[in-house]
Amino acid sequence: MIEHFQTDSRQMLARLRGVMAEDSAGQARLDQITHLIAAEMFTEVCSIYLFRDDDTLELCATQGLNADAVHQTRMRLGEGLVGRVAKTSRIVNTDDAPSTRGFRYMPETGEEAYTSFLGVPIQRLGETLGVIVVQSKQSRKYSEEEIYAIEVVAMVIAEMAELGAFVGEGAAMSARHQHPVMFHGGTGQEGAAEGHVWLHEPRVVVTNPIADDPQRERERLHESVETLRVGVDRMLDTAASGDKEQLEVLEAYRMFANSKGWMRRMEEDITRGLSAEAAVEKEQSTARTRMSQATDPYLRERLHDLDDLSNRLLRILTGQGAETGAEMPSDPVLIARNIGPAELLDYGRKLKGIVLEEGSVGSHAAIVARALAIPLVVHAERITTEALNGDYILVDGEQGAVHLRPDENVVTAFRDKMAMQAKAQERYASIRDKPAETLDGIHINMHMNAGLMADLPSLDGSGAEAVGLFRTELQFLIRNYMPKRAELSKLYARVMDAAHGKPVTFRTLDIGSDKVLPYMKSAEEPNPALGWRAVRIALDRPGVMRMQLQALVRAAAGRPLSVMFPFVAQQEEFFAARAEMDKALERERILGHPLPETLRVGAMLETPSLAYAPDTFYRSVDFLSIGGNDLKQFFFAADRENELVRRRYDTLNVSFLSFLENIVTRCTSLGTPLSFCGEDAGRPVEAACLAAIGMRTLSMRPASVGPVKSVLRRTDLEELRSVIHDARENGLQSVRPVVVEYLRGKL
Ligand code: PEP
Ligand code: MG
Numbered sequence: 075m076i077e078h079f080q081t082d083s084r085q086m087l088a089r090l091r092g093v094m095a096e097d098s099a100g101q102a103r104l105d106q107i108t109h110l111i112a113a114e115m116f117t118e119v120c121s122i123y124l125f126r127d128d129d130t131l132e133l134c135a136t137q138g139l140n141a142d143a144v145h146q147t148r149m150r151l152g153e154g155l156v157g158r159v160a161k162t163s164r165i166v167n168t169d170d171a172p173s174t175r176g177f178r179y180m181p182e183t184g185e186e187a188y189t190s191f192l193g194v195p196i197q198r199l200g201e202t203l204g205v206i207v208v209q210s211k212q213s214r215k216y217s218e219e220e221i222y223a224i225e226v227v228a229m230v231i232a233e234m235a236e237l238g239a240f241v242g243e244g245a246a247m248s249a250r251h252q253h254p255v256m257f258h259g260g261t262g263q264e265g266a267a268e269g270h271v272w273l274h275e276p277r278v279v280v281t282n283p284i285a286d287d288p289q290r291e292r293e294r295l296h297e298s299v300e301t302l303r304v305g306v307d308r309m310l311d312t313a314a315s316g317d318k319e320q321l322e323v324l325e326a327y328r329m330f331a332n333s334k335g336w337m338r339r340m341e342e343d344i345t346r347g348l349s350a351e352a353a354v355e356k357e358q359s360t361a362r363t364r365m366s367q368a369t370d371p372y373l374r375e376r377l378h379d380l381d382d383l384s385n386r387l388l389r390i391l392t393g394q395g396a397e398t399g400a401e402m403p404s405d406p407v408l409i410a411r412n413i414g415p416a417e418l419l420d421y422g423r424k425l426k427g428i429v430l431e432e433g434s435v436g437s438h439a440a441i442v443a444r445a446l447a448i449p450l451v452v453h454a455e456r457i458t459t460e461a462l463n464g465d466y467i468l469v470d471g472e473q474g475a476v477h478l479r480p481d482e483n484v485v486t487a488f489r490d491k492m493a494m495q496a497k498a499q500e501r502y503a504s505i506r507d508k509p510a511e512t513l514d515g516i517h518i519n520m521h522m523n524a525g526l527m528a529d530l531p532s533l534d535g536s537g538a539e540a541v542g543l544f545r546t547e548l549q550f551l552i553r554n555y556m557p558k559r560a561e562l563s564k565l566y567a568r569v570m571d572a573a574h575g576k577p578v579t580f581r582t583l584d585i586g587s588d589k590v591l592p593y594m595k596s597a598e599e600p601n602p603a604l605g606w607r608a609v610r611i612a613l614d615r616p617g618v619m620r621m622q623l624q625a626l627v628r629a630a631a632g633r634p635l636s637v638m639f640p641f642v643a644q645q646e647e648f649f650a651a652r653a654e655m656d657k658a659l660e661r662e663r664i665l666g667h668p669l670p671e672t673l674r675v676g677a678m679l680e681t682p683s684l685a686y687a688p689d690t691f692y693r694s695v696d697f698l699s700i701g702g703n704d705l706k707q708f709f710f711a712a713d714r715e716n717e718l719v720r721r722r723y724d725t726l727n728v729s730f731l732s733f734l735e736n737i738v739t740r741c742t743s744l745g746t747p748l749s750f751c752g753e754d755a756g757r758p759v760e761a762a763c764l765a766a767i768g769m770r771t772l773s774m775r776p777a778s779v780g781p782v783k784s785v786l787r788r789t790d791l792e793e794l795r796s797v798i799h800d801a802r803e804n805g806l807q808s809v810r811p812v813v814v815e816y817l818r819g820k821l
Contacts, residue, residue, distance in 0.1 A: 083223040084288070086114040087347030090230060091284040100242035103234075104135035111227060112137040115220060117210040119188055122196075122231070123149075123156050124204035126246035131160055131204065134246050138209070139183040145244055147183055154178035159193035159205045163363050165225075166193045169215045185209065192216040194224045198232035199355070200362025201459050203250070206231065226346050229356050233283040251462050254484070257476040259429070260717065262440040262450030264471045265777070266492050267427030270403035271465040271478075273458070274410035274417075278351075278388040285349035295340060295350040298390040302383070303331045326379040336380075351391050358384035400463045407469055409461045415442045416552045422446065423528070427469035429454045429461075429476050435715065438551050438589070445526045445548065447777050451476050502780025506537035510783040513790040518765050520783055521773035523751060525549075527565070530572035532776035537783065541578040542773025543699065543751040544569065546622065547585050555593055559621045559628075566629030577636055579699070581678065582622055582651075584608045584640035603713060608641030613650050623658035628667055635670035638699055642677040642684060645691035652694075678751075680704035685737050692744040699773070700737065702752020709733060724808040725754045726763055731798065731809065738768035749773055758785040759813055766794040788820045 093106045104122055112120040119138030123131040129151040133144055152161040158176045159166050168174045171191035179185075188209035196204040206228050208216070216224075234240065241249045285291045306327045313320050330336055336357060343353035358381060365377035388394075407427040408418075415438035418428070425448050433439055433452035443450040449471030461467070461478055468477040468488045477484050510518045521542025522533060526549075533541065549557060549565060570578055585591055586607025599605040612619035626637060639651045652675055659669055673696075679685065680701035692698070702725070707714040709730055710723040723730070734750075741748040749771035754760040756778030762785050764772060774782060797816045801809040 082114065083219075083226055084345075084347035086111065086223060086227065087230065087284045088286055089114070090227065091286075094234060094239060094284075100240040100247055101135070104240055105137075107227075107231065108135045108137040111206075111208065111224075115208055115223070117190075117208045119185070119207070119209035121207045121209075122204060123160075123207070124196075124235075124240070124246040125160075125202075126244070131156060132244070132246040133183070134204070134240075136183075138188075139185055143180070143183040145246070147180055149178065149180075154180070155191055155193055156205050156207060159195050159207075160202055163195045163197065163202050163366075165195070165221060166191065167216050167221060169213045171209070187211055189213045190216070192221065192224060194221065194228045196228045196232045196235070197359050197363065198229075198236055199359050199459060200366055201456070203232050203235050222346065226343065226348060226356070229348070229352065229359065230283045232359075233280055233352060233355070237279070237281065251460065251465070252479065254480050255460050255478045256480075257429070257451070257454040257457055257478065259451040259454035259474045259476065260435060261471055261474045262428070262430070262433060262435055262437075262452045263443045263448060265427075265447065265449035266471065266488065266495060267407060267449045267469040268488070268492065269405035269407040269426035269467060269469075271409050271461045271463055271467050272402050272406035272425075273461065273463050274408055274413055275385065275458075276394070276400065276463060277458075278385065278392055278394050280349070280351040280355055280388070280392070282349050283352035284347055285344070285352075286347075288344050288347070291344045291348075291350045291353070292341060294391065295337075295344065295353065298350070298387055299331065299337065301390050302387050303328075305386070306331050306383075323379055323382075326376050327383050330380050330383050351388060354384055354387050354391065358388075403464060407467045409457055409467075411458050412437075413439050415439055415548070416554075418442045418446075419526075419528075419552055423448070427451075427467075427471070429457050429467075429469060431455065431458050435717075435720075438548075441525065441545075441548060442552070444775065445524070445529050447532075447775070499780065502784060505783055505787065506535075506780070508783075508787070510786045512765065512786055513788065514792050516765070516791050517770075518786055519749070519771040520779050521749065521751075521771060522776045522779060523773050524569075524578075524776075527568060527572070529776065530569060533573055533576060536776035536779040538576075538776060538779050540576050541569075541573060542749055542771065544578055544580045545584065546580055547583050547589055550583060550585065550591055551589060553593075556591075556618070559625045562622060562625035563628040566626055567631065570629060570633060577634065579636040579638055579674075579676070580626055581638050581640050582609070582612060582619055586611055603707070603715075609639045609647050609651055610641070612639070612654075613647060616654060619651070619654055620658060623655055624661060627658055627662045627670060630670040632668035632671055634672040634674075636674040636676070638676040638678055638697070640678045640701065641680050641704065643681040644683060645687050645694070648677045648691065648695060676747075679737065681708055682733070685733065685740075689744055692740060692746045695746060697747040697749065698737075698741060700734070700748070700750045700752065702750055702754045705752065706730065706754075724810055725757075725760050726808045726810040726813065728802050728806065728809060731763065731767060732802070734764070734769070735767040742768065747771075756782060758782050759810065759817060762786060762789050762794060762817060763798065763809065763813055765789070766791050766798055785817060789817065790820075 089110055108120040108122055121136040121139055122134050124134045126132045131149050133147040149157045151157055155166050155177055169190050171177055188211055190210045193205050193207045195202045196206055238249050240247055310324045313324055339357055340353040343356050361377050361380045365374055368374045405426045408425050409429050411431040412433055418439050419442055423446055428443055428448055428450045430452045431454055449469050451469055451474050454476050465479055468480055510520045520538050521540045522536055522538035523543040524541050525545035587602045597606055642648045655675055676697035677695050678701045679698050703714055712719040712722055714720050750764055750769050751773035755772040756774030758781050761772055761782040797812050798809050801812045
């Protein structure tokens, strides 16, 4: 029986190939296909429904139903049995369609005469393009083999649709990847970008879904899988042993590459008439559908791994490497499922924008994108499936919106917005060399945050007076090995050179929590944000910190040096870290290296505990810098990485502002220099409030210096202070509404 059907499906595919080879129009092709399938499957009806928009399916061709219904009959996603197949991406197979839940009678098609119904989704890589249906008068359930045959046909149809084989009149028959699509994601880095798509991993196009020599296809599959296995083993050999995540992925690759089930299913697909490529893609499609339905994160990850592995296999089979011959546009907007920080740095500033299907706000890629000031949208679901190399694309980093192939109206509105931003930039440039002085004559020190050499040119351009926070961990994160002392000291020296005498405050390595070094073993922690991180690691395993402190002293080479320790929660941690600094100085002195001209050693205030540390602590540090991102998450007990809660509490909540004000008061009375270097320092309204409660030094991204300075120069801090005071007196939860109103009056 199976043998019989195998032969049939191969014959059906062979005939299908004949149809495809003919030089006919899209409609004629679809008609021929429905005719052919109905005949081959000895069934009265075969119909093909395709999407005309996101939630409407249209009957595009039929053998057996009323021909007048073609392009007339439509159903919404989820409506009727066809709509159900499309919505759930699951097959419906029934011997009594009219009594099946969801059945909808469509008189114009004349389908009441048909009892049996088999509907199969037409899918490509997990994306449903339509539904193929066979129906018959005789009441019967279609067999496994018949279902399989239709699935294979559906897959070939999907592949042909991708290649534009059915393009004809009407929305449902228009070429794919030509409609405008909008994506809503999350903001990774603000800013607007206009450009053309550059796919980080170009899609492999299968041009030969049907093959007539299964033996040859099996051989091709085996040879390619062998190449794949060897490649995976090699990757495993050279993988960094400490990187748990990478090893897990590679082990999963190896497991799939050796999986008999996977191989067997692909061989069966080939036996039924598919080419080796199409067989790989069919399995990949199934995995993608499962992936979209899987709720278990571990399973989803593994299905992702299978997806990656399938892409690798397809590249081997088709010979289409990452190099497809496509030329990078002059205004590239990078599209990827995910990307590592080092790869992103390789692209560098030439990228106009970045859109990631996954990614996260706190990911290393996001940190790099921020450092390079490239607009980034994360969580743009299905972008890698929809976008083609060269597509015109607009990225709105502020709103987390992406417009792919946008229509005229969107482009005009977007360009207006960009023009407004450009005007604002001009305004900021005009005050670049002016001080950030408020209307009541108070000077606010504008510093910038940095983390890469690439940031340094912004120091002059932005008008910042110093680098208030240099995050040293980026240099560790973008490598897959521990950097050497000489390498670091050279780099730090270059940073100081590039600052042209402006002060730079280096923060020692802040790893742990979300920042995991691929080459350093990390402990399995139930709650990493509250776990073994930053100065805690540094004090427990002082080797790296010692090396880094020595590199800093050596880089200063007699120049002034400013260093701070992250995530200090109690004074002893600072004293211990400070003692390491003294040892580093002593070591350098003994080695005969010049010591820094001046040395400032400070701490970051990122946990509420430090706000209440003894006076001795405040007197011992040379300065304090509030890491508002962490401090706020611990103050409100709301994870800064968790989309569900991260925006829940306002920085301008009176509790938090009062807390910050207490810190300012303590620092003032004890003579401790204080700055604020969290993201909020770069938000104009927040920055104005921080200044109003007495903060005199703000460190922010370079791009924020202009907007913040512009607002400060139009603010009377004494007035704003009383606005905040009144809001508190009146019992407001957040001072934001009244502050925004006050500032608006100043524009
Ligand atoms: C902060 O926590 O506010 C901070 C500046 O450090 P990071 O964002 O690198 O944790
Ligand atoms: Mg922090």
